[in-house]
Amino acid sequence: MPTVKEILQTMDYGPAPEADNHVTAWLASHEKGFKHFIGGSFVASKGKDTFEVVNPARDTLLAKVAAGTAEDVDAAVKAARKAFPAWSALPGHERARYLYAIARHIQKRERFLSVLETLDNGKPIRESRDIDIPLVARHFYHHAGWAELVETEFAGYGPVGVCGQIIPWNFPLLMLAWKIAPALAAGNTVVLKPAEFTPLTALAFAEICREAGLPDGVVNIVTGDGATGAALVAHPDVDKIAFTGSTEVGRLIRQATAGSGKKLSLELGGKSPFIVYEDADLDGAVEGVVDAIWFNQGQVCCAGSRLLIQEGIAERFLGKLRRRMETLRVGDPLDKSVDMGAIVAPVQLQRIQALVKKGEEEGGTLWQADCALPAKGNFFPPSIFIDVEPSSTVSEVEIFGPVAVAMTFRTPDEAVQLANHTRYGLAASIWSENINRALDTAARMKAGVVWVNSTNLFDAAAGFGGYRESGFGREGGREGLYEYLKPDWEKSLPAAEDSKAAALGVAPAEAPAVTGLPSIDRTAKLFVGGKQARPDSGYSYTVKSTAGATLGQAGLGNRKDIRNAVEAATKAGGWGAATAHNRAQVLYYIAENLSARAAEFEQRLVSYGHSAKAAKAEVEKAVRRIFYYAAQADKYDGRVHSTRSRNVTLAMNEPFGVVGILCPDEAPLLGFVSLVLPAIAMGNRVVVVPSPAFPLAATDFYQILETSDVPAGVINIVTGARDELAKTLAEHDDVDALWYHGSKSGAASAEKASAGNLKATWTNQGRAIDWLRDAQAQGADYLRHATQVKNIWVPYGE
Numbered sequence: 063m064p065t066v067k068e069i070l071q072t073m074d075y076g077p078a079p080e081a082d083n084h085v086t087a088w089l090a091s092h093e094k095g096f097k098h099f100i101g102g103s104f105v106a107s108k109g110k111d112t113f114e115v116v117n118p119a120r121d122t123l124l125a126k127v128a129a130g131t132a133e134d135v136d137a138a139v140k141a142a143r144k145a146f147p148a149w150s151a152l153p154g155h156e157r158a159r160y161l162y163a164i165a166r167h168i169q170k171r172e173r174f175l176s177v178l179e180t181l182d183n184g185k186p187i188r189e190s191r192d193i194d195i196p197l198v199a200r201h202f203y204h205h206a207g208w209a210e211l212v213e214t215e216f217a218g219y220g221p222v223g224v225c226g227q228i229i230p231w232n233f234p235l236l237m238l239a240w241k242i243a244p245a246l247a248a249g250n251t252v253v254l255k256p257a258e259f260t261p262l263t264a265l266a267f268a269e270i271c272r273e274a275g276l277p278d279g280v281v282n283i284v285t286g287d288g289a290t291g292a293a294l295v296a297h298p299d300v301d302k303i304a305f306t307g308s309t310e311v312g313r314l315i316r317q318a319t320a321g322s323g324k325k326l327s328l329e330l331g332g333k334s335p336f337i338v339y340e341d342a343d344l345d346g347a348v349e350g351v352v353d354a355i356w357f358n359q360g361q362v363c364c365a366g367s368r369l370l371i372q373e374g375i376a377e378r379f380l381g382k383l384r385r386r387m388e389t390l391r392v393g394d395p396l397d398k399s400v401d402m403g404a405i406v407a408p409v410q411l412q413r414i415q416a417l418v419k420k421g422e423e424e425g426g427t428l429w430q431a432d433c434a435l436p437a438k439g440n441f442f443p444p445s446i447f448i449d450v451e452p453s454s455t456v457s458e459v460e461i462f463g464p465v466a467v468a469m470t471f472r473t474p475d476e477a478v479q480l481a482n483h484t485r486y487g488l489a490a491s492i493w494s495e496n497i498n499r500a501l502d503t504a505a506r507m508k509a510g511v512v513w514v515n516s517t518n519l520f521d522a523a524a525g526f527g528g529y530r531e532s533g534f535g536r537e538g539g540r541e542g543l544y545e546y547l548k549p550d551w552e553k554s555l556p557a558a559e560d561s562k563a564a565a566l567g568v569a570p571a572e573a574p575a576v577t578g579l580p581s582i583d584r585t586a587k588l589f590v591g592g593k594q595a596r597p598d599s600g601y602s603y604t605v606k607s608t609a610g611a612t613l614g615q616a617g618l619g620n621r622k623d624i625r626n627a628v629e630a631a632t633k634a635g636g637w638g639a640a641t642a643h644n645r646a647q648v649l650y651y652i653a654e655n656l657s658a659r660a661a662e663f664e665q666r667l668v669s670y671g672h673s674a675k676a677a678k679a680e681v682e683k684a685v686r687r688i689f690y691y692a693a694q695a696d697k698y699d700g701r702v703h704s705t706r707s708r709n710v711t712l713a714m715n716e717p718f719g720v721v722g723i724l725c726p727d728e729a730p731l732l733g734f735v736s737l738v739l740p741a742i743a744m745g746n747r748v749v750v751v752p753s754p755a756f757p758l759a760a761t762d763f764y765q766i767l768e769t770s771d772v773p774a775g776v777i778n779i780v781t782g783a784r785d786e787l788a789k790t791l792a793e794h795d796d797v798d799a800l801w802y803h804g805s806k807s808g809a810a811s812a813e814k815a816s817a818g819n820l821k822a823t824w825t826n827q828g829r830a831i832d833w834l835r836d837a838q839a840q841g842a843d844y845l846r847h848a849t850q851v852k853n854i855w856v857p858y859g860e
């Protein structure tokens with residue numbers, strides 16, 4: 063024991079361990095192993111396998127847990143299905159009371175859950191006690207509120223059904239809360255699979271569900287590894303999959319659910335920039351780095367892992383940061399004075415070590431805090447690579463550990479360029495005392511969450527989720543609730559097989575017949591980058607009326623044409639930056655010009671086989687619909703969320719960028735208009751493939767575009783075989799979202815092909831929309847699919 067004098071001289075921290083006796087006793091009471099939680103009871107697995115759950119800080123066994131089989135998953139899905147009718151039929155107020163009761167129980171058990179989380183995951187008790195578990199309770203309170211309000215605030219929407227939820231190990235109970243609270247609030251039932259490294263707080267949560275009297279089967283928890291997760295994804299009676307985890311597994315899930323009609327939300331990896339301008343409060347920014355990359359040992363999907371520092375202050379800033387690094391304490395996470403705990407598992411530690419080795423081989427200079435690491439357990443010191451190339455492995459790959467990379471920039475433009483130089487797009491952190499600069503940079507970030515002069519802030523009232531390969535969908539806030547709701551009109555659509563052309567009495571279209579002959583005359587051209595273009599193939603196909611008469615030729619677009627169109631659309635980025643007022647003006651102009659030429663378009667539709675009445679109705683509706691979206695262009699706006707700390711949190715609706723649109727056959731003009739107009743109203747540029755059966759209504763449309771001041775590249779039209787072109791668009795990395803209306807199999811193959819860059823897809827699953835009915839074919843759902851929400855957190859106060 064050191065003397066008091068010695069302690070005062072060294073000023074070393076003494077140990078301040080949190081007591082773990084309650085948790086140890088609870089674990090001892092489950093010595094024989096944990097079971098699944100199915101239909102309100104703890105149920106033994108149908109299989110014999112179990113796996114061991116280990117304390118990563120001490121390398122000791124905590125528990126044995128059942129390895130869920132496909133049969134276990136099936137039993138859980140059946141229990142959830144059985145519970146669904148009664149749970150979804152409850153008045154929202156009653157569901158609210160259950161969620162509120164859960165929140166109260168969590169608060170009562172806060173200390174227990176914090177210790178259990180720390181033992182299981184290795185994160186410092188300070189974090190589980192002050193951040194994770196309070197946020198879990200907050201999430202259930204907030205969503206108790208949504209349960210109360212869902213019927214009035216989301217009129218016209220209902221629950222999706224049975225939700226399969228798969229979560230990672232970095233915030234075990236918090237991720238559970240993010241998944242379960244909104245699902246239950248909206249009236250769904252769930253089967254949740256926790257991560258294999260950290261299933262224990264989920265099992266404690268199952269006990270809380272029982273204590274709160276939650277009806278049996280509303281929440282089911284099946285433990286297991288990736289195979290259990292895959293069985294849940296594959297189960298035919300699951301209506302929605304919500305996943306948080308690695309981009310690789312996200313991609314597999316996108317492929318596995320393609321064509322199944324399952325709703326999907328993916329929250330995946332990141333490599334988020336942390337930008338420090340020379341006018342930043344440098345000491346504040348240094349603390350920011352600590353929270354950005356050493357919080358939870360850097361095992362955070364939105365970790366600020368790429369430090370971008372303005373050249374003039376780089377040396378000073380890194381000097382301060384280095385000194386701060388030396389003060390960080392790494393050690394037993396149950397110790398209340400520890401800043402960094404253990405890495406979750408040996409395999410993760412090895413992954414970090416291997417990437418750090420690679421970084422050194424690539425010539426990066428590694429700084430590591432000179433701290434004593436415990437002899438046992440999986441520990442890694444706070445680390446930074448300086449002088450790295452933006453294209454080096456450590457700059458590009460998610461390390462998912464306490465390792466940042468640092469590089470410098472000169473101008474704000476360069477900062478933005480470097481920040482967006484990643485396939486991910488989860489978060490960004492911007493440090494500057496100049497509000498104009500900070501907000502301008504925030505607006506230019508390709509990321510779902512932006513923190514100004516702050517980092518890693520979370521709240522149930524704000525949406526969280528990514529752009530690009532960080533996934534799609536949001537968790538939290540009003541925007542997050544939509545992930546667990548389905549519009550009533552979608553439920554009323556006819557089944558896929560017999561639905562074609564239901565609306566207008568038009569016979570199903572045939573696939574285009576390729577003539578094989580190059581055609582010179584009267585071939586409707588493609589429209590790319592504001593110009594008419596011949597198809598690259600030189601081929602065209604014959605367009606016929608529904609009665610079989612030849613009406614003309616349309617270009618047979620191919621891969622190259624799509625590439626050119628995407629390039630033109632990419633270049634037209636100014637459209638998204640234009641003011642909504644300006645876009646509205648252009649849309650009104652389109653409506654006016656179509657109205658002036660209504661007779662010509664009616665004639666076209668009549669030639670195809672529409673009755674005069676049907677043709678008139680379709681054109682009239684198209685004009686009205688354009689007016690509608692012109693009106694919406696500057697009205698479908700965002701919100702300011704009421705997050706807990708002193709922040710304005712701006713939830714902005716931003717365009718995706720380039721959207722690929724595959725049009726239906728049922729209403730050749732109206733289908734085209736109903737999809738293209740909401741997309742461009744929100745600032746997207748589109749590459750659109752008109753109905754292959756009757757593309758001429760759309761190819762005529764370029765004349766309207768030319769006379770309506772639509773900038774070149776905003777709307778690009780490529781005619782040809784829909785499913786083939788859909789696949790090309792789905793595979794294209796510069797296409798950010800894809801809307802598909804065609805056959806069921808075409809939808810499936812487009813969804814599957816979209817897994818490459820994980821673009822957001824919206825398909826009709828082969829079911830036809832009645833394009834004349836506004837309730838189905840127009841409205842906020844279209845605008846929501848045309849946008850992604852970016853949450854910008856702006857703190858205020860001195």
Ligand code: NAI
Pocket residue numbers: 228229230231232255256257258286287288289290291292293295306307308309311312314315329330331332362363410413460461462
């Ligand atoms: P993972 O993505 O394999 O695991 C996440 C969850 O998915 C776990 O519950 C796992 O059992 C489940 N899973 C695995 N394969 C599955 C499949 N085929 N179908 C359905 N579910 C499946 O992540 P892992 O292996 O634990 O970590 C590897 C890397 O992933 C990390 O180093 C990190 O880069 C990244 N990661 C990202 C997270 C995030 O929050 N974005 C969280 C965890 C990991």
